[in-house]
Amino acid sequence: MSSFERFFQPRSIAIVGASQDLASISGQPIAHLKSKGYAGAVLPINPRYEEVAGYRCYPDVASLPEVPDVAVIAVGAKRVPDALNELGRKGCRFAVILSSGFAETGEEGARAQRELTKIARRYDMDVIGPNCQGYMNISDNIHVGFGAPYGMTYSRGAVSVTSQSGAFGNSIVMIANDEGLGFRHYVSTGNESVTTSLDFIDAMIDDTGTHVIAAYVEGFQDARRLMQIGRRALEANKPILVWKVGTSDAGARAAASHTANLGGAMGAV
Incomplete structure (x- = not known):
């Protein structure tokens, strides 16, 4: 970025x-x-x-x-x-x-x-994007997007989230917030025509205010890059939590139809 x-x-x-x-x-x-x-x-x-x-x-x-x-x-x-x-x-x-x-x-x-x-x-x-819902700088109360979750107030913290699905990403932030977890940044990446989840995860490693990174993933265009980013995260002592969906045939079809990201199998990485 x-x-x-x-x-x-x-x-x-x-x-x-x-x-x-x-x-x-x-x-x-x-x-x-x-x-x-x-x-x-x-x-x-x-x-x-x-x-x-x-x-x-x-x-x-x-x-x-x-x-x-x-x-x-x-x-x-x-x-x-x-x-x-x-x-x-x-x-x-x-x-x-x-x-x-x-x-x-x-x-x-x-x-x-x-x-x-x-x-x-x-x-x-x-x-x-395209086909995304926007993003939030929760630390500074800057919410750029559409949907009821963008009008809500969240606890500030050190967790940053990237999600290829706006609906699921919003749900993750809202549910975790109700459990007392604080957030720093959140971004819905949609179809990822240019800037991807991996770009954000990579940048979040260098963000001093982010201590933990979470990602909701339907598919990566370059899955091997995740391994390189993961090594950087380990060196920075910043855990990356990845929720990978679309690991079954039905899930892969759903992921492909949602944001055109091929779900694929976990072993494909």
């Missing part, structure tokens, strides 16, 4: 496709940032509005008064490549794509997702 700290401590966050309906997927990121008292700049983007939730709304990425540290993309799948291109030209380094309709839907969606990967590589961008 280009800058782990800047991703989790952004000075500004743009929301492409922002909605005045704060209950919608494209409105919830703004609602959660506002309710949590985010102190940075919130930059809604939508040509239909002049303001969203009290924030000035901009017609397009080019009109933004600054380069956002993080951009959330919440538009239809066909509009995502153009949005990512615009952000790349603007100089944005992190994009979180909430939109679904990519590799998890079949070959046509997979082709569209490969186009996102090409765009991101062209501009040297870290891209989380």
Whole structure:
């Protein structure tokens, strides 16, 4: 990752496709940032509005008064490549794509997702998703995403979590929080078109505030890399807890249909 700290401590966050309906997927990121008292700049983007939730709304990425540290993309799948291109030209380094309709839907969606990967590589961008729910810096109360769990308050601690499934990841954090476990960072990685769970796990090893790393995994694109990362974690005295799903034939089919990650067998690593 280009800058782990800047991703989790952004000075500004743009929301492409922002909605005045704060209950919608494209409105919830703004609602959660506002309710949590985010102190940075919130930059809604939508040509239909002049303001969203009290924030000035901009017609397009080019009109933004600054380069956002993080951009959330919440538009239809066909509009995502153009949005990512615009952000790349603007100089944005992190994009979180909430939109679904990519590799998890079949070959046509997979082709569209490969186009996102090409765009991101062209501009040297870290891209989380598509088909993800967002992320949370629980230590600093910065919640960037959609879903009721992003509006909740969690105990602060030294555990960081990465999950390819937003629903399961959210459940892990909520249940563990009820048991008294504190958290530092959480990220839902979705289809992992560019930035992967392994990238986050690797970066979390170097994060001084993270002492334990947990991961919900449907499949790795490069499973052997986990062994290299595991050795680094051992040297840093930071345990990695991996919940690997999709180890049965039925589970593998479910994982593949969910985020297009092939589940595979435990022995495949």
